[in-house]
Amino acid sequence: xxxxxxxxxxxxxxxxxxxxxxxxxxxxxxxxxxxxxxxxxxxxxxxxxxxxxxxxxxxxxxxxxxxxxxxxxxxxxxxxxxxxxxxxxxxxxxxxxxxxxxxxxxxxxxxxxxxxxxxxxxxxxxxxxxxxxxxxxxxxxxxxxxxxxxxxxxxxxxxxxxxxxxxxxxxxxxxxxxxxxxxxxxxxxxxxxxxxxxxxxxxxxxxxxxxxxxxxxxxxxxxxxxxxxxxxxxxxxxxxxxxxxxxxxxxxxxxxxxxxxxxxxxxxxxxxxxxxxxxxxxxxxxxxxxxxxxxxxxxxxxxxxxxxxxxxxxxxxxxxxxxxxxxxxxxxxxxxxxxxxxxxxxxxxxxxxxxxxxxxxxxxxxxxxxxxxxxxxxxxxxxxxxxxxxxxxxxxxxxxxxxxxxxxxxxxxxxxxxxxxxxxxxxxxxxxxxxxxxxxxxxxxxxxxxxxxxxxxxxxxxxxxxxxxxxx
Ligand code: ADP
Ligand code: MG
Numbered sequence: 001x002x003x004x005x006x007x008x009x010x011x012x013x014x015x016x017x018x019x020x021x022x023x024x025x026x027x028x029x030x031x032x033x034x035x036x037x038x039x040x041x042x043x044x045x046x047x048x049x050x051x052x053x054x055x056x057x058x059x060x061x062x063x064x065x066x067x068x069x070x071x072x073x074x075x076x077x078x079x080x081x082x083x084x085x086x087x088x089x090x091x092x093x094x095x096x097x098x099x100x101x102x103x104x105x106x107x108x109x110x111x112x113x114x115x116x117x118x119x120x121x122x123x124x125x126x127x128x129x130x131x132x133x134x135x136x137x138x139x140x141x142x143x144x145x146x147x148x149x150x151x152x153x154x155x156x157x158x159x160x161x162x163x164x165x166x167x168x169x170x171x172x173x174x175x176x177x178x179x180x181x182x183x184x185x186x187x188x189x190x191x192x193x194x195x196x197x198x199x200x201x202x203x204x205x206x207x208x209x210x211x212x213x214x215x216x217x218x219x220x221x222x223x224x225x226x227x228x229x230x231x232x233x234x235x236x237x238x239x240x241x242x243x244x245x246x247x248x249x250x251x252x253x254x255x256x257x258x259x260x261x262x263x264x265x266x267x268x269x270x271x272x273x274x275x276x277x278x279x280x281x282x283x284x285x286x287x288x289x290x291x292x293x294x295x296x297x298x299x300x301x302x303x304x305x306x307x308x309x310x311x312x313x314x315x316x317x318x319x320x321x322x323x324x325x326x327x328x329x330x331x332x333x334x335x336x337x338x339x340x341x342x343x344x345x346x347x348x349x350x351x352x353x354x355x356x357x358x359x360x361x362x363x364x365x366x367x368x369x370x371x372x373x374x375x376x377x378x379x380x381x382x383x384x385x386x387x388x389x390x391x392x393x394x395x396x397x398x399x400x401x402x403x404x405x406x407x408x409x410x411x412x413x414x415x416x417x418x419x420x421x422x423x424x425x426x427x428x429x430x431x432x433x434x435x436x437x438x439x440x441x442x443x444x445x446x447x448x449x450x451x452x453x454x455x456x457x458x459x460x461x462x463x464x465x466x467x468x469x470x471x472x
Pocket of ligand 2: 180181182237
C-alpha cells in the first residue's frame with residue numbers, strides 16, 4: 001500500500017502530540033507542512049531556518065522515533081526550509097536527518113534501543129543500562145533561589161554520596177512546573193557523570209506501574225524485581241500516582257526495603273507532602289519519612305529573572321533587560337509556564353523576523369493570557385468573591401446597599417473588568433442590570449481602596465491569583 005505524505009505526517013503528529021506539551025506542539029509542529037514522500041524520505045516544510053534549528057536541537061529524538069515508527073528503520077526526514085518568505089521562488093533548503101550538526105549528536109543514553117526483554121540483565125554491564133535521563137536536566141541548568149535552596153543542596157549532597165548521607169530516601173515535593181523532575185534528574189546525571197559504574201534509573205510512577213502490570217501478565221515478575229533490585233540509585237517521579245494501586249505499592253515496598261538495606265539511594269518526587277498523599281499504605285508512607293523531605297516553592301522575582309537569563313543565554317538568544325523584567329513580573333505561577341511564554345516569544349520573533357522587544361513581548365503575552373482568561377467567566381468570579389466575603393451570589397445582583405455587600409459587589413465587578421473580555425455594559429447587566437457607569441465607579445473605588453489600604457491590597461493580590469490559577 002502506498003502511503004501518502006499527509007497521512008504519514010498526521011500519524012507522526014499524533015505520536016508527537018503525546019510526547020510534547022500542547023503549547024510546544026502548537027508552536028513548533030502545527031506550522032509544519034508535509035510536502036513529499038519518496039523512497040521512505042518524508043520532506044516537511046518549516047517556516048524558517050530558526051525553526052529548523054530549534055526542531056533539530058530540541059525535538060530530534062522524537063522526530064526520529066516517529067519517522068522510524070511510520071516508515072521503518074530506513075525512514076528519513078528532510079526539511080525544506082523557507083528561506084525567503086512571501087516569495088514564490090524561494091530556494092528549498094534541504095537537510096537530511098540525522099546530520100552532523102553538533103546539536104544533533106544523540107545523547108549517549110537516549111539513543112539506545114530498548115532491549116526486547118527490558119529486564120534481562122544476564123551478563124550486561126549495569127552502569128551501561130539506559131538510565132532514562134534527559135541530559136539537559138543538570139545542576140548547571142537548575143537555577144538556585146530561595147524557593148529551592150534546601151532541596152537543591154540536599155539533592156547535590158545525595159548526588160555526591162548516593163546511599164551514604166542520611167537523606168535516604170530523598171523526597172522532593174512541590175506544585176506542578178516547579179522543577180521536581182529537573183532536580184531529581186540532575187541528581188541522576190550527576191551520579192552518572194562523576195561516579196563510575198553506578199546503575200541509575202529514572203522512572204515515573206506511571207511507567208513503573210505499567211511495567212509491573214506487563215510483567216504480571218507475561219510472567220516476568222522475577223525479572224522485573226531482579227532488575228530493580230540491582231539499581232544503585234532509583235529515581236521515582238510523581239509517587240502520588242501510586243495512590244490506590246495496592247499491588248504496585250507492595251512490590252515497590254519490597255524493592256524500597258531491599259535497596260535501602262543495601263545502602264542504595266532512593267529519590268522520589270510528589271506533588272504534595274507525604275502526609276497528604278492519598279491511598280498510600282501507612283507502612284510505605286512511614287518509609288518515606290525516614291530520610292529527608294524538602295519542598296520546592298514558587299520562584300521569587302529574582303529567581304525568575306535568573307532563569308530567563310539563563311535559558312536565553314544557553315539558546316544563544318539575546319533579549320533586552322526590560323523584556324526580561326517584564327516577563328518575570330508578568331508570569332509568576334510556575335517555571336514551566338514561564339518557559340512556555342519564552343518559547344512562544346522566540347517563535348513569534350522568528351516567524352515575523354522581528355527583534356524581541358517589549359512591544360512583541362506584550363503582544364505575545366496578551367495572546368496567551370487572552371486564551372487563559374477567557375476561561376474565567378463572570379459566574380466564576382461572582383462565585384469566588386461571594387464565597388470569600390461570605391455573602392450570597394444573589395446579593396451581588398440585588399439592590400441592597402449593606403456595606404459588606406457593596407464591597408463584595410465592587411470587587412467582583414473589578415475582577416470581571418480585569419479578567420474577562422466583557423464590556424462594561426455586559427458586566428453591569430450581570431449584576432442585576434446595573435449600568436456601565438456603576439461598573440466604572442466600582443473599578444475606581446477598588447483602585448482607590450488599594451491605594452490607601454495595604455491589607456486590602458494584599459487581599460486583592462491573593463484573590464487575583466485564584467483567577468490566574470484557573471488556567472493550570
Ligand atoms: P515539575 O516536575 O515540578 O512539574 P519540571 O521539573 O518539569 O517541573 O520543570 C518545569 C520546567 O521548568 C522544566 O523545563 C525545567 O527545566 C524548568 N525549571 C524548573 N526549575 C528550574 C530552575 N530552578 N532553573 C531552571 N529551570 C527550571
Ligand atoms: Mg515532573
